Amino acid sequence: MKTMASKPNVAFIGLGAMGIGMAIHLLDDGFPVTGYDVNPMTLERLLAMGGLSATSPKECVQDASLIVCMVANSTQTEDVFFADATGAVFGLAQNAVVVLCSTVAPGFPVKLLDRIHREFQRSDIELVDCPVSGGTIRAARGSLTILSSGGKEGLSTAQPLLKSMSETLYEIEGGLGAANKVKLVNQHLAGIHIAASAEAMGLAATLGVNTKEFYEKALKSPACSWMFENRVPHMLSNDWTPHSAISIFVKDMRIVTSEGLLQDFPLYIASATERLYQYAARLGYERDDDASLVRIFLGQTLSLVSEATRFQTLDDHHSTELICRLLETVHTLAAVEALAFGHKLGISVRTLTSIISNAAGASESFKKIAPMIWAGDFSSGCTIAETRDILKDAITLAQMHNYPLQLTATTLQLLHQAVVYGLGEEGQPALLKLWTTSALSADR
The missing domain is CATH 3.40.50.720 (NAD(P)-binding Rossmann-like Domain)
Structure with a gap:
């Protein structure tokens, strides 16, 4: 025996x-x-x-x-x-x-x-x-x-x-150290996606959109990310039980941006995101669930996203579509920044695509744009100029309600910069050229 x-x-x-x-x-x-x-x-x-x-x-x-x-x-x-x-x-x-x-x-x-x-x-x-x-x-x-x-x-x-x-x-x-390089890229994306979800849900509530209905529509759209699907229910129920505390992303985004400083590599969206978590921590939310980041966008009515689940259904297709496009675009720029950063750290697009597509840093935008960058396809999809114009409409709408769109504004500035550089008529994968002029093909 x-x-x-x-x-x-x-x-x-x-x-x-x-x-x-x-x-x-x-x-x-x-x-x-x-x-x-x-x-x-x-x-x-x-x-x-x-x-x-x-x-x-x-x-x-x-x-x-x-x-x-x-x-x-x-x-x-x-x-x-x-x-x-x-x-x-x-x-x-x-x-x-x-x-x-x-x-x-x-x-x-x-x-x-x-x-x-x-x-x-x-x-x-x-x-x-x-x-x-x-x-x-x-x-x-x-x-x-x-x-x-x-x-x-x-x-x-x-x-x-x-x-x-x-x-x-x-x-x-x-x-x-290679595993922590991949984790760094994943946390870069996960942290941004939580913040983008908070920014978008706060905007939806501020505009009078029924937030539960918006969430359900966004889940079925290119605006979805793993973090959006997972964290927004906490916002809808006003539940800040710390499944993952804000303090974790204060730490993790600091690791991300510190590595960017060490590598002399610009991390525009990650840096803007880090400041949002730091601000939330200074307001006393450090030990609350990271989904509670939404409160920094809501002024005096901290439970507005939850309250908006009871708003009367409005036929506000334009606002819903615009916020979905906003989320999709922020996710796209985050994906490009993350892939360029991973390349700088010596991790191939092939490795990052296979791992992150099934991890907490996943988004529909990442799954779409990563294979294009891997293949060197910079012409497919919506042009950079068209993408910029969509975000301009979102910013204009938010300004009418004095609503802060920090991540969206950072994303818009990057799109403006790409157009100034002559990339306006190229596809979104060409945004990579804002960070690097080298190809990120699978064999590099």
Whole structure:
């Protein structure tokens, strides 16, 4: 009779909203898990589910061959590993593999491993960067999307653990940090799409459009994005329970724009979006759901989008169509900016298209324009001049109601710039030339 091979011991550091679900799922899947977190309540929950708890990162990792780090950011990661006497680096078992699941700047995993190797003389330690997405429910179900990159041995050792936690697991070529480059592009798009959804829904409510009916129409149109479909119901119900807090996108958009600064790469729409999240955080919304960003567009009537679900149905086809075109256009410019940025980071359009089309950064605009850019087709579809004129109408309508269209205004300026550069009669994929003159074909 065959006996089942025992699964390796796992140290799980960072038992926040997603981390605790991931850790409990690993327990359910037969992995012995020891956890550490600064919140004693999450440790009690892990203990109740059959796990073990530790009083420090050092104690947590001592018997583990796999260490999952799921803290909020790079600063917390450094504290976890290098804090005097209690840091994980002082307790790492021989040949342990660190699985870094936090979303961090692409260069950070390399720096972290280099410090472990050089400063602490632990060249036996492997590290893989494996940013995750999918939210708390999917974390608990083991159905996350995980991007992974790093050395072959580390990835091979970590694979059973990663497969247990994921429904979709990608291995990104390019070495340590490549996975976080792809995650960076995805977060660029996801953050913009939430903000664009908020801007559009606020405009619809301000114009007196029934917001529930508008949402249902937009879902079936080229204006739709994954984030629009997922987050607008929160706006319609005035539900700011933090499934994903504004603070997460304050952090993630900062990572995006900081990388743009590091690469000397202009990120017009991402930078405008970052300012919206920062403003919302300063208003005190930091811990609320990211869909609550809509409130910064609504003045004194913060629940207007929810209230507008009860507005009498109006035959306002023009406003509905204009807002849909507005969303579609912002999504299109965001897609072009993201693809150009990914290219700058060394990630091919082919890779980005295959992953992001099925991730939280997806939109109908992305799915349409990415293959055109990949194929070098800059003439198809609506011309840049025609697109600009549509947005001009939207801006004019919003001005009549003193409604702020920050992302739309940024998008319009980019379209104006493209026309000035002589691109007006070319198709929307030619907007790529605002960021780069090189082709982004699949083999580059």
